[in-house]
Amino acid sequence: MNSLVRRVTAACLLGAAVAACGGHGTTAPAQRPERRATAAGPAPSLAPGPTGLAPVFAHGPRREKAVALTFDADMTAGQGARAAAGERFDNPRLVATLRRLKVASTVFMTGRWAEEYPEQARAIGRDPLFEVANHSYSHYAFTADCHGLPTVPGRRMRSEVERAFAAFRAAGVEHAMPYFRFPGGCYDRRALRRLGTAGVTAVQWDVVSGDAFAKDADAVAQQVLDGVRPGSVVVMHCTRSAAPATERAVRTVVPELRERGYRFVKVSELIGAADRDRRDRRGRHTAS
Template sequence: MTSPVRRVTIGCVLGAVLTTVAACGTAPVPQRAERPPALPSAVPSRPPTLAPGPTGLTPVFRNGPRTPDKTVALTFDADMTAGQGGRAARGERFDHPRLIASLRALKVPATVFMTGRWAEEYPVQARSIGRDPLFEVANHSYSHYAFTEDCYGLPTIADNGSGSGSEARMRADVERAFTAFRAVGVPHAMPYFRFPGGCYDRRALRALSTAGVTAVQWDVVSGDAFATDADAVAREVLDGVRPGSVVVMHCTRSAAPATERAVRTIVPALRERGFRFVKVSELIGATGGRR
């Protein structure tokens, strides 16, 4: 197999523990964004993306410009695998209403990387997030199956042995997520993609080169997965944030129980330092399309 180009350790997925991961969502609560658009549904007609690499590979974005304009993007992964429907049917919840409600109450713009399977399970909540100008929805795959081998125990997208089959399945999985978003009424999903587990290699970047997406990673790991100490999570973020940072967090009640409390510490502390919260699209736009 192709050696990984970059693999970042995060708490989003730790082996088979993903089966316990929950996701985010809540009924809409009217709030204003820090910098509200002219119209509630206004979005760029052509969202900013990065230019492909010199060999045509999918571009990868990790952080915005390190400029005096102190912007930071909080991102939240809404994970649900293709195989968790039975657990949801038996009453297991994969949402976190308090986290989304807190972001709204604090007026914090955020980017939610959502799986298509989660959108299908919680269509009302997906639509609420997707139509709220405070947030933007981006693609986190349909199935949350890994795009490389050995990715924290995640199931992998099947390969027929030659590699060509898996590349087609990778593209199909991404497109299926966008289809799921449209089906539940998310009107403007962004052309951004986060690899499950953050795991990718050259073959995965090649597979998605025709999908028109920018792969979005991060430069600050919150360490919120399975953390119970909200202060420790907040310290990880506050110690790591720089101008232009992308912070990876999780909106999960069962697997990231301290996140909502940590956010209520992180937000005022960063604002006190002069930081302004933005969506990933604003950070990418600030690059002028340059990698």
């Protein structure tokens, strides 16, 4: 599958923008990730492959009309000056709309975003409507040639994940999920191997919203509506300056998909369903 590297147009646009935002910053010492769990017990996850690679999840079972809207809260380690100058990498209106519409969602947050907006990170993390997952600390790429993003050295890949979880804890996010989204959507076997001991499931998507830098909310909404299937994972963004049309698109997407019979779920529900299906298949195979 093209050396396992995943690229999408929306991620390309967003990645090219953040790549121009400054230097690599510093790396904090790696911290051992704690066992993250929901109130009901351990978070659903997929088992690593037989070669120790981190598992990859792109969509849930196709049997039920459930869809996961996911929002990348992107901010790189080098964008502090732009934030200090007034650029907004958050999107409170989008979060308020998701709450008003009661849309369960998963927010893939960079550690740097959590440091810049700790009150918002904490509020999202404590709201049962949402779950927070890991989008790396710096939003630098885990492969070479990933939309112009700076590249994380192999030796720092796991610490990028651990440092982000540490930033979430510092902001007051108590139960971040053990899910990781690669910056730019780019990964290969080396990256999966490096994260194989980090205890995370790599979460991709099967529907690209095209919201990065888009100004036409109707076009974004139509792209989502055209792509959604049962079990879909939709990638969108929670960054006001880089995805200004997302909130308006959501106001169109949500009622339309509900009219079609879909319900909105967190990524954890789809992963749980996929894991149950896998165990059921294994049980039937063993029984036969």
